[in-house]
Amino acid sequence: MAGDDMEALEIEILEFAERGEEVPHAKAYRIRIDGETVRVDTPTPTGELLLSKVHKRPCAFELIQEFTHHENRVVEPFEAVNLREPGLKGFLTAHKEIVTIFINGDPYPIERGKRTVAEILSKVGQSTEGYTLMEEKGGPPLPLPPNLPVEIHGCEIFHSQAQSGGSS
């Protein structure tokens, strides 16, 4: 077996970054995300895939590359990261301030925190006068009262529905 052609089974990239060595080809790479070690089968995973390894999604979190000798860098969800890049120590995640929510299946940006039903409906050009906002939260969509703030963390799924029914 020729030494140059040898491929390691699994590599911890942090060890190579600390030694200042080039990361060799491997069948799998062990990387740290928020201090947690995860295994990746490709040298060029996307940001979204890396976030998913720590059970997070780009609609709420951003992924940041950490290097030994230079500044950290934000990785876009669709961007492929080169795990063999010299000096790459690992990754951090950060909760976004502007997150993405989904209304009637489409993504919309919104500031994280307490938001009003009216503000959320306005994203789809609707108001509380004629529409009910419903949220899917661990079950089927249920209506949200307009006078109760909605806590937005990112990735929430909403549906709007023309109002029906009334007190009699």
Next chain:
Amino acid sequence: MAYPREQTEELKRYCATLAELTDGGVTFLYLGGLRLPAGCEPSICDALLCPVEKDGYPSRLYLSVQVVSRYTRNWNCSNARIGERNWFAFSWKVNLASPTLSQLLVAHLNGFAKEK
């Protein structure tokens, strides 16, 4: 009266248990552990959905407790005896042409999330 299976299956998503209950010639749908909209206290209770005309309403949702919600409701039915249990209902008229059972349920639950 038998309700369409695909509609009762869809209704199961909203509650822990679903059963048909016949009382006084009316077939109700018993929804055990029904999840209520945000802002309701309690957040879960048992319910009876009556998809046919009753008490002058085209349909009705009876609840096992008088739920406290973000809007004051006119609870004009207290301790109605159905299936050997007491039930409560607020005045809420749903006008939907041929709704499915889950559409009907959600329209009644909207009563907790709508001012008038």
